Amino acid sequence: MGYLQNVKENLQKNSSSFDQIFFQAVFEVLDSLEPILQSDKVYEEFGVLERLVVPDREVKFKVSWFDDSNKVQVNTGYRIQFNNALGPYKGGLRFHPSVNSSILKFLGFEQIFKNSLTGLMMGGAKGGSDFDPKGKSTSEVMKFCTAYMTELHKYIGPRVDIPAGDIGVGPREIGFLFGEYKKITSRYEGIITGKPYMFGGSLLRPEATGYGVVYFADELLRFENKEPFKDKICCVSGSGNVAIYTIEKLQSFGAIVVSCSDSKGTIYDSRGLDINLLKDIKFHKRASLEEYVLTHSSAIYTKVEDYPDGAHEVWTIPCYGAFPCATQNELNINDARNLIENGCQIVVEGANMPSTPEAIELFLQEQIIFAPAKAANAGGVAVSNFEMSQNAALQRWDMDKVDESLRTTMKSICKRVYLTSKDYGVDGNYVDGANIAAFKRVAEAMIAEGI
Numbered sequence: 001m002g003y004l005q006n007v008k009e010n011l012q013k014n015s016s017s018f019d020q021i022f023f024q025a026v027f028e029v030l031d032s033l034e035p036i037l038q039s040d041k042v043y044e045e046f047g048v049l050e051r052l053v054v055p056d057r058e059v060k061f062k063v064s065w066f067d068d069s070n071k072v073q074v075n076t077g078y079r080i081q082f083n084n085a086l087g088p089y090k091g092g093l094r095f096h097p098s099v100n101s102s103i104l105k106f107l108g109f110e111q112i113f114k115n116s117l118t119g120l121m122m123g124g125a126k127g128g129s130d131f132d133p134k135g136k137s138t139s140e141v142m143k144f145c146t147a148y149m150t151e152l153h154k155y156i157g158p159r160v161d162i163p164a165g166d167i168g169v170g171p172r173e174i175g176f177l178f179g180e181y182k183k184i185t186s187r188y189e190g191i192i193t194g195k196p197y198m199f200g201g202s203l204l205r206p207e208a209t210g211y212g213v214v215y216f217a218d219e220l221l222r223f224e225n226k227e228p229f230k231d232k233i234c235c236v237s238g239s240g241n242v243a244i245y246t247i248e249k250l251q252s253f254g255a256i257v258v259s260c261s262d263s264k265g266t267i268y269d270s271r272g273l274d275i276n277l278l279k280d281i282k283f284h285k286r287a288s289l290e291e292y293v294l295t296h297s298s299a300i301y302t303k304v305e306d307y308p309d310g311a312h313e314v315w316t317i318p319c320y321g322a323f324p325c326a327t328q329n330e331l332n333i334n335d336a337r338n339l340i341e342n343g344c345q346i347v348v349e350g351a352n353m354p355s356t357p358e359a360i361e362l363f364l365q366e367q368i369i370f371a372p373a374k375a376a377n378a379g380g381v382a383v384s385n386f387e388m389s390q391n392a393a394l395q396r397w398d399m400d401k402v403d404e405s406l407r408t409t410m411k412s413i414c415k416r417v418y419l420t421s422k423d424y425g426v427d428g429n430y431v432d433g434a435n436i437a438a439f440k441r442v443a444e445a446m447i448a449e450g451i
């Protein structure tokens with residue numbers, strides 16, 4: 001049996017069936033590595049794969065707090081420190097009822113490769129809790145964040161592990177987490193990124209993931225000699241941080257973004273989405289997208305219950321570019337078929353692992369340009385790294401410097417992924433290109449640092 005197959009079987013043998021989503025992420029990477037493992041036996045000799053698929057550390061803890069009616073609530077907190085070969089652990093925190101250790105292991109594993117692709121000094125980690133900030137008062141969110149940090153602070157530090165935001169963790173939660181860390185330790189240091197600008201955040205961090213997605217996609221179209229986004233119809237799923245800034249940047253490139261979604265439904269506005277209204281509904285009111293049609297009566301709102309069988313409304317709309325920016329496994333094989341039938345030319349992942357393996361296979365088979373998340377959405381963590389640099393030097397970069405550095409980073413990731421796919425004989429397969437390029441850097445560091 002080959003090295004790859006051995007590692008996969010051992011991983012499955014030593015994990016529970018509950019780890020399905022983690023296996024999906026690991027197998028996608030491992031299956032890409034065949035060409036590099038064949039060409040150099042050093043990875044097998046140093047047991048790189050066996051070491052890479054097991055987290056360095058998994059921390060799981062109880063988070064108890066009082067809700068507004070003085071009732072005790074108990075949640076589970078996690079931090080998965082996956083690999084620090086390239087730098088201190090780095091990766092976001094997710095607060096969502098679906099959070100469990102399998103989801104966080106999948107996200108932490110992906111993060112190792114994403115961080116590697118940036119070329120910056122960052123290892124991979126992920127954390128969070130099954131706490132749901134939705135429907136909670138600000139005081140309840142603060143009490144939860146305080147309790148969560150009471151435990152988490154033992155495991156993080158500016159040269160150890162630097163968390164950030166993710167689903168359910170925005171500037172408000174980051175502020176409470178930072179405030180509590182400061183209180184417990186009496187240290188004012190950059191232990192978390194995505195902070196509001198007034199106390200150490202970087203300009204453009206909120207926008208970075210979405211803007212980076214579009215910078216990456218624009219560059220990839222250039223490499224592929226395809227028409228740019230100007231005047232092209234695009235569809236985006238989600239309407240959170242990543243989705244909204246993807247829409248904003250696409251619009252600034254002249255694209256007509258006609259659709260976006262949330263967990264309850266989809267908006268279609270043939271004239272192009274009203275970005276200010278979206279920000280008001282989602283960032284300020286934290287309300288449902290259904291509100292969009294109250295002021296824009298020509299737009300159409302479709303509820304989740306009315307989606308076509310086995311498919312998602314947002315991917316039934318004809319478009320040049322599709323940008324899944326909501327959550328994992330939100331674009332399935334039926335959605336892929338609909339997009340292809342309707343003439344979609346490029347799919348760019350803004351969310352982490354939003355496309356199912358079957359959907360990706362179909363895109364590659366049909367030669368649709370497919371940009372995987374770990375390359376396309378690395379702009380957020382890149383600007384987080386710029387935030388760490390600014391904090392360490394007690395400096396502030398201006399908007400132009402951050403934006404220029406973000407764009408340069410996304411262009412260089414794109415070039416590295418493109419050239420790697422050519423070097424290893426998998427031209428046009430940017431899943432393999434990204435996985436091989438990212439793996440090489442991490443694996444070489446792991447070998448050089450010894451067992």
Ligand code: NDP
Pocket residue numbers: 165166167168169209237238239240241242243261262263264325326327328330350351352353377380381
């Ligand atoms: P947010 O919490 O800001 O937004 C998530 C959005 O997705 C919300 O609009 C939510 O709807 C929507 N959503 C959730 N589930 C579904 C679903 N099943 N169908 C349709 N919409 C859904 O999260 P982010 O924008 O920060 O993160 C989105 C994705 O991007 C995640 O995969 C995350 O891991 C990834 N990512 C985020 C980065 C960042 O910098 N924030 C960096 C890199 C990756 P509702 O409003 O109803 O809750």
